[in-house]
Amino acid sequence: QDQLVESGGGLVQAGDSLTLSCEASGRTFSHWAVGWFRQAPGKDREFVGAISSSGRTTYYADSMKGRFTLSRDNAKNMVYLQMTSLQPEDTATYYCAVDVGIPTAQRLAARAIDYWGKGTLVTVSS
Numbered sequence: 799q800d801q802l803v804e805s806g807g808g809l810v811q812a813g814d815s816l817t818l819s820c821e822a823s824g825r826t827f828s829h830w831a832v833g834w835f836r837q838a839p840g841k842d843r844e845f846v847g848a849i850s851s852s853g854r855t856t857y858y859a860d861s862m863k864g865r866f867t868l869s870r871d872n873a874k875n876m877v878y879l880q881m882t883s884l885q886p887e888d889t890a891t892y893y894c895a896v897d898v899g900i901p902t903a904q905r906l907a908a909r910a911i912d913y914w915g916k917g918t919l920v921t922v923s924s
Contacts, residue, residue, distance in 0.1 A: 800824030800913060802832075802894050807918030814884050818918055820877040820894030827913075828872040830898055833906040834879050836890035837917075843908045846892070849877060851901040859905070884922045891917040 806818040820832060833848035847858040849868040856868045865884075870877040877894060896913040897906050 802827075802896065802913055802915035804892060804894050804915040804918040807892065807920045809921045809923065810884055812885055812922055812924050814922070815880070815882040816884060816920060817881070818879040818892055818894075818920070820879070820915060822875040822877070822896075827875060827896055829901060830896050831900050831903055831906070832870065832877045833895045833897070833911075834868070834892060835895055835906075835908060836888075836892045836920075838887075838890040841890075843893070844890075845905055845908070846879070848903045848906050850903040855903040857903040857905060881920075884920070886922045886924045889920060889922045891919050893917045 803821045810816050831848050831850050834846040835843045837843040845859050846862050847868050849856045849870050853870040865882050867880040894915045895911040897910050898912040
């Protein structure tokens with residue numbers, strides 16, 4: 799069964815760091831870029847960033863640059879989102895996602911995503 803499973807969310811304090819993981823199983827997700835989105839309560843799902851199939855290139859939404867870092871280990875079918883200097887406005891459910899057919903790191907459109915994980919909740923207290 800093709801699926802993405804996120805983990806690593808939790809409750810942290812402002813200024814803390816947290817690393818989220820996305821484990822892929824089933825088809826060969828190593829062929830495709832993997833993106834992360836987040837959705838805060840009452841808000842639309844927001845693109846965070848994406849990492850290319852090889853892991854050599856990344857692309858981030860402007861508001862995430864400098865604080866968020868993507869990496870991947872294709873041997874383990876894992877993608878990681880390292881987040882630093884977290885603020886209460888980063889509170890959201892974070893999702894990893896794949897748009898089959900896109901191997902490059904670029905802005906992904908939520909409406910085009912083929913596979914979504916179920917999300918992991920990150921809560922940042924002030």
